[in-house]
Amino acid sequence: MERSFERDFRALGEIFEFTGRFSEAHKIQASLGNSINLIVEELFTNMVKYNTGAGHPIRIRLNVDDGRLRIELIDEDVDRWDPAEAPDVHVDQLIEERRAGGLGLYLVRSIADELTYEYENRKMKVTVIKNLER
């Protein structure tokens, strides 16, 4: 399944309808469906926040192949920015030291089995692989 979404947080409702249809079509259980929503939301909102010069919609592609869930987000005409290199979050810090920044990508890295980033001709593609339980 593939669809493009306006680069606006208000698109999240439509995005969750899209991911919900995908989960239903592939009989994906609710907890994994929530993980898909989380991964897609964190990557999408980071693209909206940090790829600020871009004006194109963001493309989201979901598929399941050979027991592997593949989530791809594609953003065109953007500057280089690699989410895989985002600094780690220190989850053992005291509340006074904790900062919310970086938490979304930290959660994506924690849930994903693979996170890859491609950048060519100002096109950015982030791919997350999640192995499905058999």
Added chain:
Amino acid sequence: MFEVKQAGDRLQLIGRLDASQIEVAREAMSRPGAPCVVDFVQLEYISSAGLGMLLGIQKRMVETGITLKLINMNRHIREIFRMAGFDRIFDIE
């Protein structure tokens, strides 16, 4: 869909707390006299935006010696709190 309701001595978060709904939650939880007990029983989903909002409120409350109590989380949300290390920051019941 997301909404916040006050039910007696607690605030109920209902639906999906994503990045587009943060201001709704922040406004309700920051209101003077808002309950410190937050009921997650009808909350289906939370992302880092929701976690960050809760962290900000908790930080402000700690300065006054009060803390939030989060109750009735589903298993998925509890796991997100654990992954983020927020189970060490919040009083979760």
